[in-house]
Amino acid sequence: MSTVYSVDIQITAPVNDTEVTDRVADAVTNLFPGADVDHQHGELVATAHDMEHFSECLHRQEILDTARGAFFEHLQGDTFSFDLKKQAAFQEVVNFAVGEPDELGEIHVRVRVNDPDAESYIDHVAPPTKEGKPIDPDE
Known part of the structure; x- marks a missing residue:
């Protein structure tokens, strides 16, 4: 039986004068x-309730350890919480933002x-x- 996860995800991103709002969205x-995106005063605010596609991207890019490190x-x-590079996300690529903030x-x-709890959800994603x-817990 698979676990049902209940999560609330808030996503925010600044929209600079030089950027097209739709591209940031x-x-x-x-x-x-599945995110519900709303544009508010120079930033996008979105809400979502799953990270399935995000998890698929992590698996495809083979960056599960990097993601776990960022999450924990x-x-x-x-x-x-974690930060992502906008330009990479526009290309449907996960690139965690570390170090100096992007301009x-x-x-x-x-x-x-x-x-059930954050650690279990991180293990799922x-x-x-x-x-x-990935380690199969059933093996």
Whole structure:
């Protein structure tokens, strides 16, 4: 039986004067296709309730360990957050923003796990790996 996850995801991204709002929205929905996007005073605010497509991107790019590191680094209680590069997201590529902030700003993602718990959800989205391959807990 598969676990049902209850999560609330808030995604924010600045929209600079030099950017086209729809392109920033596309960057968000390329990684979170079910997100409900709203443009507010120079930024996009979106909400979503799953990270399935995002997880598929992590698997396809084979960056599960990187993702786990980013998630656990900013895990507090039932919430974790991370930042993504806008340009990569526009290309449907996950690129975690670390170090100096990008001049256009980053996509900020905040995930609150309601059920069952944040660690289990992180394991679902970006499972632990061995030699770069996801570990099957049933083996």
